[in-house]
Amino acid sequence: xxxxxxxxxxxxxxxxxxxxxxxxxxxxxxxxxxxxxxxxxxxxxxxxxxxxxxxxxxxxxxxxxxxxxxxxxxxxxxxxxxxxxxxxxxxxxxxxxxxxxxxxxxxxxxxxxxxxxxxxxxxxxxxxxxxxxxxxxxxxxxxxxxxxxxxxxxxxxxxxxxxxxxxxxxxxxxxxxxxxxxxxxxxxx
Amino acid sequence: xxxxxxxxxxxxxxxxxxxxxxxxxxxxxxxxxxxxxxxxxxxxxxxxxxxxxxxxxxxxxxxxxxxxxxxxxxxxxxxxxxxxxxxxxxxxxxxxxxxxxxxxxxxxxxxxxxxxxxxxxxxxxxxxxxxxxxxxxxxxxxxxxxxxxxxxxxxxxxxxxxxxxxxxxxxxxxxxxxxxxxxxxxxxx
DNA sequence: GCGTGATGTAAGTGCTTTTCACATGAGCTG
DNA sequence: CAGCTCATGTGAAAAGCACTTACATCACGC
Numbered sequence: 001x002x003x004x005x006x007x008x009x010x011x012x013x014x015x016x017x018x019x020x021x022x023x024x025x026x027x028x029x030x031x032x033x034x035x036x037x038x039x040x041x042x043x044x045x046x047x048x049x050x051x052x053x054x055x056x057x058x059x060x061x062x063x064x065x066x067x068x069x070x071x072x073x074x075x076x077x078x079x080x081x082x083x084x085x086x087x088x089x090x091x092x093x094x095x096x097x098x099x100x101x102x103x104x105x106x107x108x109x110x111x112x113x114x115x116x117x118x119x120x121x122x123x124x125x126x127x128x129x130x131x132x133x134x135x136x137x138x139x140x141x142x143x144x145x146x147x148x149x150x151x152x153x154x155x156x157x158x159x160x161x162x163x164x165x166x167x168x169x170x171x172x173x174x175x176x177x178x179x180x181x182x183x184x185x186x187x188x189x
Numbered sequence: 190x191x192x193x194x195x196x197x198x199x200x201x202x203x204x205x206x207x208x209x210x211x212x213x214x215x216x217x218x219x220x221x222x223x224x225x226x227x228x229x230x231x232x233x234x235x236x237x238x239x240x241x242x243x244x245x246x247x248x249x250x251x252x253x254x255x256x257x258x259x260x261x262x263x264x265x266x267x268x269x270x271x272x273x274x275x276x277x278x279x280x281x282x283x284x285x286x287x288x289x290x291x292x293x294x295x296x297x298x299x300x301x302x303x304x305x306x307x308x309x310x311x312x313x314x315x316x317x318x319x320x321x322x323x324x325x326x327x328x329x330x331x332x333x334x335x336x337x338x339x340x341x342x343x344x345x346x347x348x349x350x351x352x353x354x355x356x357x358x359x360x361x362x363x364x365x366x367x368x369x370x371x372x373x374x375x376x377x378x
Numbered sequence: 379g380c381g382t383g384a385t386g387t388a389a390g391t392g393c394t395t396t397t398c399a400c401a402t403g404a405g406c407t408g
Numbered sequence: 409c410a411g412c413t414c415a416t417g418t419g420a421a422a423a424g425c426a427c428t429t430a431c432a433t434c435a436c437g438c
Contacts, residue, residue, distance in 0.1 A: 012287050014203060019394060028418050030396085035416090039395070095342070096285060098201050135368075142344070142354060143336075143365045150339030153284070155331070165331060176332045176369070179324075183372030208425055217387050219427085224385090228426070 004046050009089035013097040018042065043097050044104035050090030051110035057083045058117040065121065069128040070181065076121055077148055077177055081170055084152040091152065118145055135184055147176055193235050198278035202286040207231065232286050233293035239279030240299035246272045247306040254310065258317040259370065265310055266337055266366055270359055273341040280341065307334055324373055336365055 003024035007016040018039045019029040036042040061079025065072045084091045093099075094111075101111050122141035126134055155169045165172065192213035196205035207228045208218040225231040250268025254261045273280045282288075283300075290300050311330035315323055344358045354361065 014287050017394065018396090027416090029394085030398095030419080031417050033396075096287070098203050098285070138355060139361070139364060142356075142361055143368070146339030146343055146361070146365065147332075147336050148339070149343055150335030150337070153342060154335055154338055166327060172328070172331055172335070175328060176335065179332070179372035180365070180369050181372070183368035183370070206425060207427090216385095218425085219388080219429095220386055222427070 001042070001046050001049065004042055005089045005093065008046070008092055008097070013043070013092055016043070040099060040103065043093060043099050044107045046090075047093040047097060047099055048104065048107040048110040050087070050094045051107070051114045053087065053090060054083055054094065055110070055114040055117050058114065058121075062117065062121045065124045069121075069125040073121055073125045073144075073181075074174065074177055076118070077144070077173055078170060080148040081152055081156055081173055084156045085169075088157050091157070095149065095153070115141070115145065129185065133185060140184070143180065144177075147180070148173060151176070190231070190235050190238065193231055194278045194282065197235070197281055197286070202232070202281055205232070229288060229292065232282060232288050233296045235279075236282040236286060236288055237293065237296040237299040239276070239283045240296070240303045242276065242279060243272055243283065244299070244303035244306050247303065247310075251306065251310045254313045258310075258314040262310055262314050262333075262370075263363060263366055265307070266333070266362055267359060269337040270341055270345055270362055273345045274358075277346050280346070284338070284342070304330070304334065318374065322374060329373070332369065333366075336369070337362060340365070 003021040004016050006024070007021055018032060021042070022029045022032050025032075032042065036045065057079050058076055061076040061082075062072050063075070099107070101108055119138060119141040122144060123137040126137040126140055129135075151169050151173045155165050155172060167175075192210040193205050195213070196210055207221060210231070211218045211221050214221075221231065225234065246268050247265055250265040250271075251261050252264070288296070290297055308327060308330040311333060312326040315326040315329055318324075340358050340362045344354050344361060356364075
């Protein structure tokens with residue numbers, strides 16, 4: 001799995017071949033078939049491990065919502081982008097390897113766990129808002145994820161289909177967050 | 190190129206093999222090499238054609254900003270999602286085929302043209318806002334793109350790594366747009 | 379009439395994925 | 409300790425793909 005992850009980092013998901021991963025692990029090309037049904041299952045396992053690390057990173061960024069929900073939420077956004085930048089292979093395996101999340105139950109579970117961190121943070125954030133006009137927390141979580149993923153996928157990583165943009169992805173996401181929260185009427189001005 | 194597009198629709202970008210595309214076009218596996226240097230160049234051409242169609246779809250949605258910038262902008266957002274849903278193969282070729290946008294000059298140009306539609310719409314939208322506190326149009330365009338892409342990639346298409354969400358992608362994007370525009374102080378309440 | 383360039387084919391190389399029969403070695407059981 | 413089982417690994421093989429090279433065809437302009 002580590003060899004496969006390295007290969008994704010070096011050559012992209014298409015270049016991560018089963019045979020080469022086995023070679024790097026020092027075994028014959030047939031050996032990994034004792035552990036993974038096929039190439040797709042290997043990639044699913046790599047992606048699931050990535051989601052686990054991702055959930056940890058988000059949780060660390062959120063840090064229980066301290067010192068206050070709004071700043072912790074924004075810090076979690078930075079953690080999101082940091083993860084995409086510092087673990088591009090994981091991120092690619094998770095979102096761009098062509099493996100449907102539903103394919104593997106373990107993968108699906110890991111992805112749900114990662115989103116759960118985001119959802120709970122959104123719930124805390126929403127709970128801190130004035131009661132009237134309080135938006136649905138799940139919607140806020142989905143919006144946050146879509147925004148963070150969009151920024152990461154389009155402008156975040158250096159190697160991929162990145163576009164030249166006049167501002168760094170971090171600032172772009174932070175600005176979007178602040179505008180969005182202001183639109184919600186959140187205490188974040 | 191049509192055969193390759195069909196293959197992407199049926200089997201995903203990894204399943205779109207050069208040989209099979211040639212077979213479907215009724216020629217030998219070597220024939221396409223007269224027209225494309227390698228598999229990557231074929232996919233880049235397919236993606237470029239997709240960006241052209243995409244730019245047309247966005248332009249049609251924007252419709253010159255009529256009747257007013259805010260509603261036209263939102264309609265363009267719907268056009269974005271409609272395109273991702275109705276032309277999933279194009280969208281996959283454009284954003285998830287692993288082809289870096291910089292690889293091919295024609296691809297890059299087509300992508301820039303599509304983003305140009307979005308950028309001009311954002312400029313018009315921003316120009317309609319009160320002069321003081323007017324945000325940079327480019328930033329608004331990038332935010333819009335990131336949001337729309339995030340929603341499309343995560344929740345938009347039926348086949349891909351879509352998650353079960355309690356609300357349709359259209360509504361999700363529309364709500365996010367409205368909240369974002371409200372945060373900007375735009376005339377969209 | 380004849381070169382020329384665009385297009386296509388057949389065959390071949392080296393890579394991949396996947397399977398199958400067989401080896402090996404650790405650990406449990408009697 | 410013998411024997412059995414199970415996990416793990418190997419080598420060989422089939423099938424498919426990307427890509428190359430040498431050769432064929434054929435329309436078109438001079």
